[in-house]
Amino acid sequence: MVLDLTGVTPLFDFFVITTGNSRRQMHAIAEEVDRILEADGSARRGLEGYDSSTWIVQDYGDVVLHVFTGEARSLYDLEHLWGDAVPVDWASALHSPQG
Numbered sequence: 241m242v243l244d245l246t247g248v249t250p251l252f253d254f255f256v257i258t259t260g261n262s263r264r265q266m267h268a269i270a271e272e273v274d275r276i277l278e279a280d281g282s283a284r285r286g287l288e289g290y291d292s293s294t295w296i297v298q299d300y301g302d303v304v305l306h307v308f309t310g311e312a313r314s315l316y317d318l319e320h321l322w323g324d325a326v327p328v329d330w331a332s333a334l335h336s337p338q339g
Contacts, residue, residue: 241256241257241258241319241327242254242255242256242257242327242328242330243255243257243318243319243322243325243326243327243328244325244326244327244328245322245325247324247325247326248322248324248325252299252301252302252303252304253302253303254302254303254304254328255303255304255306255318255322255325256273256303256304256305256306257306257308257313257318257319258305258306258307258308259307259308259309259310259313260307260308260309261309261310263293266295266296266307266308266309267290267296269296269307270290270296270298270305270307273298273305274298277300277303282300282301282303283300284298284299284300285299285300285301286298286299287299293309294308294309294311294312295307295308295309295312295316296308306318
């Protein structure tokens with residue numbers, strides 16, 4: 241899920257929230273996002289929870305990636321906590337002629 245937070249807070253523009261089924265999968269997601277964004281010129285500014293088995297947060301300035309286990313995602317419930325944020329239809333954007 242991607243949340244557009246531009247109308248909610250000046251601290252960041254987007255939260256990307258995803259779920260991994262295992263610690264290995266969570267690390268793979270976080271590392272691949274980091275690899276792609278670094279290649280695109282967006283260096284990671286912060287990393288938390290990498291050694292945890294339940295969550296990883298990577299800060300890229302305007303975009304913050306959250307990788308959770310299913311249980312941790314339910315516990316933190318960022319979608320509800322940031323309920324004023326606008327969900328982004330990222331899947332449609334990928335398939336649009338402009339995407």
